[in-house]
Amino acid sequence: MPQIDQLPVKMVPRVAGPKLDRRQALSLLAAGVASGLAACSRPDEQIIPYVRMPDRLVPGEPMKFATTLALSGYGRGVLVSSVDGRPIKIEGNPRHPASLGATDVFMEAAVLSLYDPDRSRTTLHDGALAPAEAFGAALLGQNRLLKQRSGEGLRLLTGRVSSPTLLRQIEDLLGRFPKAAWHAYDPADDVNARAGAMLAYGRHLETVPHLARTSVVVALGADPLGHGPDQLRNARGFAEHRQPQNDGFSRLYCLEAAPTLTGAKADHRLALRPAIMNEVALAIAKSLGAAVRDPAVPDNLKELVGKITSDLNSSPDSSIVLAGPTLSAETHALVHWINARLNAPLDLIDAMDQTPAGRRPGTLGELVRDLEGGGVDQLVTLGVNPAYDAPADLNFTNASGKAAFRLHVGCYADETAALSNWHVPLSHPLEAWSDLRSIDGTASLVQPLIRPLYRTHTEHELVALLTSGDMASPRDLVRQTWQAQGGADFETWWTRALHDGVIAGSAAAPVRPAQPKLPQIPEPGAASGFQVVLQADPGIWDGSFANNAWLQECPKPLTKQVWGNALALNPEDARQRGVSDGEVVSIRSGEASIDAPVLIEPSAAVGVGSLALGYGRNRAGAIGNGIGCDANRLRTAKNPWTVTQAVIARTGRNQEPLTTQNIVRAADYVSELYPVRKLAEAARTRSSPEEEHAPSLLPEKAPRSGDGYAWAMVIDTSLCIGCNACVVACQAENNVPVVGPEEVARGRDMHWLRVDAYDRGTVADPALGFQPVPCMHCEHAPCEPVCPVAASVHDSEGLNAQVYNRCIGTRFCEANCPYKVRRFNFRGYADGQEYANLGFESYLAQKNPEVTVRARGVMEKCTYCVQRISSARRAAEREDRVIGTDQVRTACQNACPTSAIVFGDVNQNGSSVSRRKSDPRHYALLGHLDTRPRTTYLADVRNPPSLDGDGK
Structure with missing residues (x-):
């Protein structure tokens, strides 16, 4: 990777040029040059200077580096594309066993969080800005006290720790201060x-x-x-x-x-x-x-x-x-x-969360007990936010105030930072050195892609400072951890580990314990009252990603709700309580109570509601503040995932949950749009109406270019799990803007790709299936002949191209598209009218320079990642060859964890897309319309057991 001193050190603000007045403009028009002007001022420019140009860097050309991102403490390997020193896109590392080349929504959205202007930038003391030197002096004084008392009164609180280096440092800390204690918790832990x-x-x-x-x-x-x-x-x-x-x-x-x-x-x-x-x-x-x-x-x-x-x-x-x-x-x-x-x-x-000497962390409940007992003088919270996400019955907020010295280290000045004497900003994972283990114990390195944008520190630096009073280099600490494994030729080993993004042979060895004991199963109790099941949110998880606009606006797979959470109720439970969709109810359990809107969900069990965590925050940032309700207030340490004896009461208020689309439940439409086969019928060739084309003035086949490429996509609905990784990957790759909750409420959104959900079951027994829907790239495209300025055109390789600088916003193409995959910029969502803080300069660094940022009044849609096709074509021309089989991979295809999406040239023998098109399950969406789409599908296949002859 580039040396840190070769990366961008600051971002120069854009400078607007002088405006032309009316007389000057008329003068230019008279001279015949005004027709060439695109605007009345200079284009906004962003200049990112270098201290020294990296040797391997070609301006404008992306470079990829392997690193690791964590979720709930576990590492997943990624490859990060960096352009001119700016990380802009994340994809999975195929060598890493936890990602296998795929991504999820959290990995894709990490680049947006990197440039979040709400990230903590400076040290705070009692909520006010403080020089780093003042914090250093305060911590040095605490360090002297700890030495005098062998660490008595010190408590370190972390999340789940899988980093071998951090675990080694914690062992050193506890060895130096034997009376100190380490506690850990994860809000999403089972x-x-x-x-x-x-x-x-x-x-x-x-x-x-x-x-x-x-x-x-x-x-x-x-x-x-x-x-x-x-x-x-x-x-x-x-x-x-x-x-x-x-x-x-x-x-x-x-x-x-x-x-x-x-x-x-x-x-x-x-x-x-x-x-x-x-x-x-x-x-x-x-x-x-x-x-x-x-x-x-x-x-x-x-x-x-x-x-x-x-x-x-x-x-x-x-x-x-x-x-x-x-x-x-x-x-x-x-x-x-x-x-x-x-x-x-x-x-x-x-379990991996133990130090090299076998020390295991205490629980959050044990920490609260020590706090309330007055046994804690110094409380250090490292990368966690218990003031928000701890179970409510622990009452962490009140207990923490009994520690005289309270230090919070985190990426945001969040709810826990507000309770602390000192807050120190934490570096983003893409700015830091570290190491992590995955679920199976495989270790991989974390390397920075960019110099820290703000005056932040890593967890390793803070633990080293707490231990010895001296700041240490995170890179050196990580190298020390792996020095023994690297052997005599450590530098070669280190370079290979960084290059591959995984440390070979580091997976945990399976243990072979004795036969498990049968537990004493208590007798079943009497049927309890109404229950609420709590779940980590599929977009913002436990609230850690609440300030990420991509994730807030990503539709939840099973409800399509965005920008908030809601209490999902079975229709029978809703009928008994007399509530309907969008009605706000009070949820009470014991002394705790919250208000939440209702979302009728036929898939919920009768007598059980469900509610997502992660919302109701007040110090998340401009994006995440005040969104949804805080389900943590209902959690208890004993039953963190189930709220028993919940009482639901009407409030008389309404708050319609925001959704971007509906679940398709009409049986006739589902059977036509989402075919499902039982396993025994999977090999049967489908008689498809699209094979009987209607009469048309258009040519039977689209004309081919001289090189003969014919790009197409096939999506296997049997493999799609509806995870939305493709949706966020498309957003990151193609500079797709966020519109915000107010615009969603007006029925607007800008995603180029959506995942439709179809209910193929019954009212009493729903059964969902997922169908990703990008642009169909129809060979007989209804959008093309209606465009008055030829902004929607067909190229010789089968792409339905959109020429943005021709578009005048008539929206005829959108009205004529039967698949409804075109999006219109009603406002300047990415060009002057951004939602909340999304117009700040820092976000500009994430934009993909190979994709145009569209202005207000322009129609946009999926382009099959044409910039990636163009890059592959240029490389092939330089080497005097054709584009290789399956060489071009779209962003959605790379993200998909099940490989449900394949893309390529159908004219190339042996390509994945041509093989799938010959599958007996192959079908075209709305094929009877004779649009002849290049995006087609494979029917879903299920293997149900035979019960009472229904076979469902």
Whole structure:
């Protein structure tokens, strides 16, 4: 990578040129030159100077570097494209086992967070700006006190730590101050899973499932395909067994209380209360020979449970049961016993959040107890925000005030920073050196792509300063950690590790514990009242990404809601309480109460509502403040994911949830637009009406260019999990603007790609499927003949091109598009009328210089990433060859974790897109309209069990 001193050191503000008055303009017009002017002032320019031009840098040409990004403390390898020293786009690292070349929405949006002007820039003391020297002096004084008392009174609070270097530093800190203590927590942690492992094995173990080796998966409240640190690996493994042309098509059962992506892709899904799922797990264990009490399974579930156990027994070594966070610790232990009996394809590894000497962190509850007991003098919170996301019953806000010295280190001056004496800004991961481990223990390095934009520090620097009073180099600290593994030729090893983005052979060794113990399963209690299941948000996660506009405006996969959260209720629960969509209700549990709008969700279990975390923040920044309601106020340390005995009351107010589209539920439309086949019918060739073209004055085939390229895309809906990674990837690649909640409320949005959701089930039993919809690039495009200025044109390679500088905004093309994939800039969303702080100069650094930033009044749409096609063509011409087979990859294709999207030249024999077009499941969306789209699909395939002859 470029040396740090070669990267941009500052960004020069744009300078506007002098404006022309009316007389000057008329004078120019008379001279015949005004017709060549695009505006009455000089174009805005951004100048990024270099201290010294990097040797390998060609101005304007992107370079890629491997690094690692964390989610809930776990690392996922990425490749970052940098142009002129500016990171602009993130893609997955195919060498890294946690990303496998794909991305999720959080990885894609990291570049936007890097340039966020609301990031903390300077040290704060009691909320006021303070010189770094003052903080250094204060910390030095605290360090002297710690030495005198062997660290008594010091508490370090972190998130989940998987960094070997940071764990080594924490070990050094605790060794120097033996009376100090380290505590850790993660708002998205599954505490019952940890407790279940202790019950089963008597030690802290983590489960690493291998879905690529499974033929039967039973998810009991679990969401392995949903957003999270292991989503990409799980999704790729799932996809390997969901292609009909391959042997061993898997079967997925999902029993859940709230709708999830796993439930949407399941071959059989059932909505149940968590207590009933506990009993189902008990029934499965008993059928496998467990000496447990008789399960209290309702009669209407006994046939399903029998079919599940039959499938599990018929597929030894390739069946697995997964338990979710709403299930009890005893059920998690029971699932360990079931998987051991099945010899399930999974690994058990030691928990990674322990120091080299085996020290494990205390809990957040233990820290609060020490605070309230007056045993904490110095509280250091490192990269966490417990004042916002800690369970409400811990009352961290009041307890923290009992520590005299309170230091917060974070990327934002957030809710916890407001409670602290000192706040120190934390460097963004793309500005820092570090290392991280993934779910399976594989280690990789974190290297900076750019010099820190502000006066920020890394976690390694702060822990070193806290330990010794001296600032240390993060790069040197990381190198010291891996010095022994690098061996004699460490520099060669180091260079290879940076280049590959993964440290070979660093995955955790699976442990082989004794047979798990059967837990004592308590008798089922009386049916409890209404429950609310809490979930990490698919866009802003636990609130960490609340100030990221891309993620706020990314539609939630199952509801299409943006800019907020809502209480999802089954229609029966809504009817009983007399509430409707958009009505604000009060949710009360004990002394806690919040207000939330209602969203009717047929997929929710009766008696159970669901609500996303991450909203209701007041110190997130200009984007995230005041959006949605804070579900953390309902959480308890004992049951962080389930709110029991919840009381729902009407408030008399209305607040319609913002959505960008509707779920398609009309049966006639679903069967036509989203074909679904059972596995036995997957190989049947579909009689497609698009093959019988209607009479047309247009040529039968679009004309071909001399080189004969014919670009096309095929999307396999059987593999699409609806994760939205493609949507945000397109946004990052193509400078797609954000419109903001006010414009969404007017029915406007600018995404070039959407993921439609179709309900192919019944009113009582919904069943969702996903269909990504970019521009169809029709060969008989209805948008082209209606454009009065030929802004919408067809090129010789099959692309429906949009010439932005011709567009005059008639919107005829949008009206004529049956797929509704064109977007109109009603306002200057990226050109002077940006939402909130999105017009700040810092955001300009993220823009892709190869893609035009469109102005107000211009129509825009998917272009098949034509800039990537152009780049590949230029490279091929320089080398006097044709573009290689499958060489061009679009942004959405690269992001997809299941490889559902393929793109390429259909004229090239052996290309992936031509092979998919010959699949019997191939179909064109709205093919009967004879638009002859270049974007086509493969029908969804499900493998349902046969129950009562319905086969659903």
